[in-house]
Amino acid sequence: MQRFFTGFIIVACSTVTFASTKVSLVFPDNSDKLVFESANWPVKDPSKSTKLAGQKVEYTIETGVKTDKLFVIDVTSGKVAVKPIGDIKDGTWTLTKEEFSTVYKVRVEVSTPKGPINAASIELQDAGEKRMELVDPSANGSATFFFVKAGEVKVAVSYKAGGQTKDPVRQTFTVGGDKESTLKIALPDGESVAPLAATSTNEPTKSTKEKDAKGEEKAQDPGSPIGNFLVTLIGLGIACGVGYFIVQYMKKNQDLVKDTLTKLGADIPKPGDANNQAHDPNPVAPIAPQPMQQIILGGAPPAAVPAAPAPIQQISQAVVSGVPKLIASDGSAFELPEGETTVGREFGVGLVVPNDTVSRNHASIFKTGGNVELKDHGSTNGCWVNGAKVSGSQQLRPGDSVRFGSIEYRFEG
Numbered sequence: 001m002q003r004f005f006t007g008f009i010i011v012a013c014s015t016v017t018f019a020s021t022k023v024s025l026v027f028p029d030n031s032d033k034l035v036f037e038s039a040n041w042p043v044k045d046p047s048k049s050t051k052l053a054g055q056k057v058e059y060t061i062e063t064g065v066k067t068d069k070l071f072v073i074d075v076t077s078g079k080v081a082v083k084p085i086g087d088i089k090d091g092t093w094t095l096t097k098e099e100f101s102t103v104y105k106v107r108v109e110v111s112t113p114k115g116p117i118n119a120a121s122i123e124l125q126d127a128g129e130k131r132m133e134l135v136d137p138s139a140n141g142s143a144t145f146f147f148v149k150a151g152e153v154k155v156a157v158s159y160k161a162g163g164q165t166k167d168p169v170r171q172t173f174t175v176g177g178d179k180e181s182t183l184k185i186a187l188p189d190g191e192s193v194a195p196l197a198a199t200s201t202n203e204p205t206k207s208t209k210e211k212d213a214k215g216e217e218k219a220q221d222p223g224s225p226i227g228n229f230l231v232t233l234i235g236l237g238i239a240c241g242v243g244y245f246i247v248q249y250m251k252k253n254q255d256l257v258k259d260t261l262t263k264l265g266a267d268i269p270k271p272g273d274a275n276n277q278a279h280d281p282n283p284v285a286p287i288a289p290q291p292m293q294q295i296i297l298g299g300a301p302p303a304a305v306p307a308a309p310a311p312i313q314q315i316s317q318a319v320v321s322g323v324p325k326l327i328a329s330d331g332s333a334f335e336l337p338e339g340e341t342t343v344g345r346e347f348g349v350g351l352v353v354p355n356d357t358v359s360r361n362h363a364s365i366f367k368t369g370g371n372v373e374l375k376d377h378g379s380t381n382g383c384w385v386n387g388a389k390v391s392g393s394q395q396l397r398p399g400d401s402v403r404f405g406s407i408e409y410r411f412e413g
Helices: 002-019 225-252 254-263
Strands: 022-026 033-038 050-052 056-060 069-074 079-084 092-094 102-112 120-125 130-135 142-149 151-158 169-175 181-186 209-211 217-219 325-328 333-335 339-344 363-368 371-376 383-385 393-395 401-404 407-412
Touching: 050 056, 102 120, 102 151, 120 142, 130 142, 151 181, 169 181, 225 254, 371 383
Parallel strands: 022 092, 102 181
Antiparallel strands: 022 056, 033 050, 033 069, 069 079, 079 102, 102 142, 120 130, 120 151, 151 169, 209 217, 325 333, 325 407, 339 363, 363 371, 371 393, 383 401, 401 407
């Protein structure tokens, strides 16, 4: 037991000593460098780094874990060198140009014949790992990958066109020669950012917007349901209190109230007026409806009176005979499949409408045979059919104007 504690103390002391050790870094040139420590390969800009200038500098290692890595970014070339801290022998790391074998940033730009892609999923694979980034309208068709190993990289782009999921477009590139590599991929089709920026002429009033911490606009938060309930409850309490006060005041000041109402032209009945009203002892009874008299022409046998026509029953459902589809303002059409189709601005739903007036999960369209029904999910800016806001759900008929937020479609079937 004594040997165990002795060994534990020696290991702990060696760790503390290593955590406070300074190492000498010898660079191949005098350009500025950024140095930071991390247990894994980062996927974004380091949150903390130290800027060093000169060809030979000293750096204090903060971590006590020898398996953690020391990263050095060459600001001029945009290349990165990395080495496990435990592999730095004799407190000195002499870097060579060949050790800067990782590209700090790789930018992937995806375009369509009409402009940058509106929404897509970009997958990048280098010699070390496979990563994925999502592109939304605010990204303008691009995504940035950090700390990509130089050499051959494979890029795959998944996207939609005309409401249908397309086969991924795959390309292979070689990175490592530029300060910040830019890889460009052109798709044969797909929804671009520019056409979806147009809005209908009779759009509803947009919700108040606010800026989030990154400066991006977002719809104002409708608030907590509990908070809204408490506010409503307090409002009802105030209204009841005011009503009770008015009733008590009228009871205590009846003469004043009657005089005021009389001056305003109100007819206030006086006591006894009800007993002085004359009552007709023989009120006129309502005339009972008479049966239709049969008209008999001279010499003709009496014809049977036709029975009253059966009441016309209202059609409860609008049956769609053709292929139901939503047609956008630019002429593109989205065919509605059987079952439920989710509508929202988030990539991955059935019908993607990437506009800031459309909620992430805005509404659903249900197609059952020839019946098509629209259901709102409590969205911020609502659903509108022929200019009327949808409350709950509503059936769609061919020719209806359907609007999600400020984006308008025409329903045909």
